[in-house]
Amino acid sequence: MKYDFDKLTNRSNTFSMKWDVKENELPMWVADMDFETAPVIADAIRRKAEHAIFGYTIVPDAYYDAVVGWWAKRHRFHMEKEWIIFASGVVPAISSIVRKMTRVGENVLIQPPVYNIFYNSILNNGRFLTENRLIYQDGEYHIDFVDLEQKLSNPQTTMMILCNPHNPVGKVWDKDILNKIGKLCARHMVLVLSDEIHCDLTHPGVDYTPFASVSDICAVNSITCTAPSKTFNLAGLQSANVIVPNPILCQMVKRGLNTDEAAEPNAFAMEAAIAAYTEGDEWLEELRIYIKKNVDTVTAFIGQNIPEIKVTRSEATYLLWLDCQDIIHGEPSVLCDVIRRETGLYLSAGAAYGGNGNDFLRMNVGTQHCRVSDGLKRLQKGILKYRENAAD
Numbered sequence: 001m002k003y004d005f006d007k008l009t010n011r012s013n014t015f016s017m018k019w020d021v022k023e024n025e026l027p028m029w030v031a032d033m034d035f036e037t038a039p040v041i042a043d044a045i046r047r048k049a050e051h052a053i054f055g056y057t058i059v060p061d062a063y064y065d066a067v068v069g070w071w072a073k074r075h076r077f078h079m080e081k082e083w084i085i086f087a088s089g090v091v092p093a094i095s096s097i098v099r100k101m102t103r104v105g106e107n108v109l110i111q112p113p114v115y116n117i118f119y120n121s122i123l124n125n126g127r128f129l130t131e132n133r134l135i136y137q138d139g140e141y142h143i144d145f146v147d148l149e150q151k152l153s154n155p156q157t158t159m160m161i162l163c164n165p166h167n168p169v170g171k172v173w174d175k176d177i178l179n180k181i182g183k184l185c186a187r188h189m190v191l192v193l194s195d196e197i198h199c200d201l202t203h204p205g206v207d208y209t210p211f212a213s214v215s216d217i218c219a220v221n222s223i224t225c226t227a228p229s230k231t232f233n234l235a236g237l238q239s240a241n242v243i244v245p246n247p248i249l250c251q252m253v254k255r256g257l258n259t260d261e262a263a264e265p266n267a268f269a270m271e272a273a274i275a276a277y278t279e280g281d282e283w284l285e286e287l288r289i290y291i292k293k294n295v296d297t298v299t300a301f302i303g304q305n306i307p308e309i310k311v312t313r314s315e316a317t318y319l320l321w322l323d324c325q326d327i328i329h330g331e332p333s334v335l336c337d338v339i340r341r342e343t344g345l346y347l348s349a350g351a352a353y354g355g356n357g358n359d360f361l362r363m364n365v366g367t368q369h370c371r372v373s374d375g376l377k378r379l380q381k382g383i384l385k386y387r388e389n390a391a392d
Helices: 039-051 061-075 090-101 117-123 145-152 175-187 216-220 247-259 269-279 281-305 332-343 369-391
Strands: 084-087 107-110 128-131 135-137 140-142 157-163 191-195 222-226 240-243 319-323 360-364
Touching (some): 039 269, 061 084, 061 269, 084 247, 090 117, 090 191, 090 222, 090 247, 107 117, 117 128, 117 157, 145 157, 157 175, 175 216, 216 222, 281 319, 281 369, 332 360, 332 369
Parallel strands (some): 107 128, 157 191
Antiparallel strands (some): 084 240, 135 140, 222 240, 319 360
16 A cells, blocks of 8 residues: 555544543544555645735635535535535534524434434424434344325424435435435435535445435425535545535525534635545545455454454444443443443444444444454453352
C-alpha cells in the first residue's frame, strides 16, 4: 500500500475524547479512527496554518464544486450547487432540522437499533419518538414494512430519520428498499431526513445509493446530511453538507441552520474538505481495503475463539455489531463494564442504540491491525472473566 495505515500515532494527551482513558486501556468505542488523515488534507491544513491568520471564513465556490464533483464521480449522483448548505456538523444539522421542519408534540420515526444521538435530537426538542424496529434474523437486519407503514400513517408522524449506511448494524439499504421507503413517506406526507455520513465507507464491492438519487419522489421529499468527517477522520474540524433538492425545503433548512448558528465554517474546514473531495480518492480506496481486512480478522477470530458471539454481517463502516445474546446474563451493561475493568478494552454497550441492542456490543475497528489483534485477545479474556463472575 502507498499509505501507512499501520503507523501508530500516540493520541494520548492530545485532548482526544476517544483516548482520554487510563494508561492500560484500549478504546474501541466512539466512531473516530486512529489513522492520520490523507496527506493531501494535512498539507492543505498546514498551508492554512502557515498563513497564521484565522479570521471569519466564507464558503467558496470551490467548496460546492468539490462536493458536487465527489458525489457525481463516486456515487453517480448529480446534484446542483444550490442544493448544498454548509453546516458545522451532521448532529447540529439534524437537531436544527428537527426543530425547523416539525412541531413540538409531533412524532419523529427512527429504526432501532440506531445511532443513539437521534434520540437526543428528537426528545430534547420536545418531539415524540416513534420506533420502526428493525427485524434481526440470521445475523442481519431487515425493515418491517408492515409496521413502518402503520407508523407512517399516523397523522402525528411528520418526519422519518433514515440512517444509510445504518449505524450501528452496518447495513447499506439498496435502491429498491430506499424507493419503497420514499413512496411510503410521500404517500403519508412524512419528510425523510437521511443521515448518510458513513456513505463513503462501504466495504470494497458494495455500492451505496444516495436516497435523494433514487427518484424524483425521494428527491423532493428529503433532506440529506453528509460530511467528510467519518470518511477522512476530520470530526474535530466540524464541517458537513446538507443536501436539499426541494427549493422550498432548502430555504427553510437554510434559515433554520443560520438561526441556530450551525452554518459557520471554521478557518480550516474549507481547505480540508476541498482537498478531501478533490484529491482523497486514492487514500480512501486503500483505507476501505484496510478496514475490510480488520472486519475479516474480527469475524474469523470470534468464530474460532468466542463462537458464542456472532458478528452481524457488515457492508459498511468501521463499526462492528457483536451479538452477545448467548453470553449476557442479567443487566446488559455489566458485560461491557466487566470487559473494560478486567482487560482495559473499552467498547460501546449496545443498549444505548435501542431495539435489541441490549444483547450487543459495538466495536470500532478503524484502527491499526495490531490494535485490533490486541482488542480481540482482551475481548476473549473479558468474556472468560464475565463467565466466571456469572458462575459465582
